[in-house]
Amino acid sequence: MHLASYGFETVSLADLEQADRGELDAAPFGIIGMRPDTVADVYNETEAELSGVSPRNVLGAPFFDTIGQCMNNFMVAQRFEDEPELDDIVPFVLTLRMRPTRVRLRLLQMPQVERRYILIER
Amino acid sequence: MQSDENSLLSFLYACPVGLIEFDRAGRIGMLNPHAMKLLMPLAGPMGPEDMFAFLERHAPDLRNLVEGFAEDHGTIREGHRIHVDLGDIGRKGGPQVLCASIIRLGPDRYMATLSDISAQVAQEHRLAQADAWFSALIDGINGYALLAVSGNGTILSANRHFAEQTGHPIERVVGCPVREFLQGHDCGGHPAGNLADEFHAATRDGWVLREGWESRADGGRYWCQRLIVARDDPGLPDDPERPAYSMVLRDVPPRDGSAADLVAMLTRDHLTGAANRMHFQKVLRRERLRWMRSKCPASLTMLDLDHFKAINDTYGHPVGDEVLREVAALGLSRIPHGGVFCRLGGEEFAVLLPEADLAAAHALAEDLRAEISRLSIGASGIRVTASFGCAAFAEVDGSTEALIALADERLYAAKRAGRDRVLAATA
Secondary structure: OOOOHHOOOOOOHHHHHHHOOEEEEEEEEEEEEEEOOOOOEEOOHHHHHHHHHOHHOOOOOOOOOOOOOOHHHOOOOHHHHHOOOEEEEEEEEEEEOOEEEEEEEEEEEOOOOOOOEEEEOO | OHHHHHHHHHHHHHHEEEEEEOOOOEEEEEEEEEHHHHHHHOOOOOOOEEEHHHHHHOOOOHHHHHHHHOOOEEEEEEEEEEEEOOOOOHOOHHHHOOEEEEEEEEEOOOEEEEEEEHHHHHHHHHHHHHHHHHHHHHHHHOOEEEEEEOOOEEEEEEEEHHHHHOOOHHHHHHHHHHHHHHOEOOOOOEEEHHHHHHHHHHHHHHEEEEEEEEEEEOOOOEEEEEEEEEOOOOOOOOOOOOOOEEEEEOOOOOOOOHHHHHHHHHHHHHHHOOHHHHHHHHHHHHHHHHHHHOOOOEEEEEEEEOOHHHHHHHHHHHHHHHHHHHHHHHHHHOOOOOOOEEEEOOOOEEEEEEEEOOOHHHHHHHHHHHHHHHHOOOOOOOOEEEEEEEEHHHHHOOOHHHHHHHHHHHHHHHHHOOOOEEEEEOO
């Protein structure tokens, strides 16, 4: 499958799970995947470019406690806890490279898939 | 080099304190994720762009503090507490008290740190109360006045120190209502809340500590700290002979000016001297309890200056501030004893009137409206009008949120109907 042919709004959680590293990196939007304990294990090149932080500083650390603090609230982090089935797009403001930046976030989670995803479209 | 920038960014992303850079107009240049995390619930989905605009509701004096700072560099404020009022969101775990420190880096460059100190403030509050409690007991080694009071407020027993402290003989007070001997007046000479409220609070929380002026039998007055402790001795709840409360009374030196200043600082709006939002919320909760218990009428009036933004845009913020001060001074001078005149934020004020029904609130609002429209402010003789919405606890079954919403709804109906008017009924 070719992730590049899917858009921010259309890509499915199954597509993301099947994509390889190169396909994830080539996506035109940021992709963050994390385990149920919020430890990040997917962080694509697009997101690294947007944030200015390399994957080695993000992978393996609890995402909402480190780089993703501004999403650690009822609008994002709490929804993953409250909604086992989640596919929603929310307008948000991130602090990419410490500049307030309007983005759209897509929150993806399904009961049968362990990894949950946040997609970021600038 | 790349690695340095990467490390620096990781450091800022992970920093557990909010950092914000903004200009004189409040426009945010940079901020880190922790700052965004704290500000997002306040700013809503549009996100924070103008520091002052979305903090206005919670800290209306912030802009004045920044604009009033004359030096080009230096600390404007350290540890400034912002009491956040987010209604439902606050209950979902949003911040309740933020602590901000602000420095000026240059003529048009400011930096603020922001942290959520809600848990710390709650802890301080508990410690202060516990401290007062222990002080009362420890000082009591040298003798304290003690009363046992029944559930209906009758004095069942008094000790020798009570007689010495107040000049009332023991045999004269036993069997009498405690309110005959204790009035409780605050520093301004206003009743500090009635005793029934204090007994109610003691029953709810276990104990309550208050202070105020009290009179001795000879008419002299003294500053009295009183601790009321609810006793949970077994017995019939309605038994008039059962001691339901213990009261400890201490004759302490009255507060000096600096303590009174501190009280003013904590309860007053920096710019106008009107009560601040935190104090307003406290009195509103107290009035709600009173209404729930006694159905004693209480009402709320919201008022908002008409076309205030145009005054700021035409004459500048200093003149706008003068208008706010004049309106607040008028409001403060007209509210009756026991009422609260509060600045909720920006050009929005509220009048809380205990023991006033809707008709009384309407009449006062109408007087205020007429007087505001007659003001001529500053050298330019600026004229201003205001719109008003009144509501009473009786209309909303004692819900403070519904009371505010109803007064607000009428205020905006008054605006739509052409401004400079009072609405006390829903169309």
